[in-house]
Amino acid sequence: KKEIAGLVEKYLPLEMIMDKTCRMLLRAAIESAKQEEDIQSVLHDLDDPSGELQRFAAETVMAPSKIGTDVSHDEAVKDLILYMWRRKLEKERAELERHSSSKINRVEEERMRQITLDLKSLKRWEDGAGIIEMELAHGK
Numbered sequence: 001k002k003e004i005a006g007l008v009e010k011y012l013p014l015e016m017i018m019d020k021t022c023r024m025l026l027r028a029a030i031e032s033a034k035q036e037e038d039i040q041s042v043l044h045d046l047d048d049p050s051g052e053l054q055r056f057a058a059e060t061v062m063a064p065s066k067i068g069t070d071v072s073h074d075e076a077v078k079d080l081i082l083y084m085w086r087r088k089l090e091k092e093r094a095e096l097e098r099h100s101s102s103k104i105n106r107v108e109e110e111r112m113r114q115i116t117l118d119l120k121s122l123k124r125w126e127d128g129a130g131i132i133e134m135e136l137a138h139g140k
Contacts (some may be wrong), residue, residue, distance in 0.1 A: 004077050005033030011081045011132050016088060021056050028053070076123040085132055086122045089115045 009030050017023040028046050032039040043054050092116045096108050104112075118135070121127040 002033045002036075004073060005030045007077050007081065009072070010135075011129065012084060013136070016084055021053060027059055028057075032047050047063075075125075081132070082122050082125065082128045085128070085135070086119060089119055089122070089135075 012026075014023050014026060017026060024046055025043075028039055028042045031037075032042040034092060035042070037055070040054070043057055046053060067126055096104070096112050096115075099108065118131045121131045
């Protein structure tokens with residue numbers, strides 16, 4: 001799905017995905033959507049000789065869906081993107097709080113305040129998309 005791949009590409013830097021196999025699978029999905037090519041051929045090009053990536057992709061496709069019928073794939077992807085960004089900002093805030101036990105400067109204090117506000121906005125896509133765009137623009 002080109003729209004979903006576009007959402008992931010625009011709002012979720014692949015570096016945020018810690019698992020290498022998941023990151024490669026997302027990269028393959030984005031590439032296949034861009035090239036309007038079958039994902040299997042893209043997976044084949046990216047995969048190592050063990051075929052680990054293709055096996056993981058097959059397991060993912062065969063896994064029972066946890067998405068209810070009342071939630072679209074688009075909404076589920078948006079929720080996942082918001083969740084990933086909340087986790088990233090929560091981790092950054094925790095690191096700043098640990099650092100603040102010694103001494104926090106004005107810039108760090110302001111960043112903590114901004115993170116707290118941003119976390120509130122990252123609960124709904126309508127508010128969160130703009131926050132993500134600002135984070136990406138500032139390279140955070």
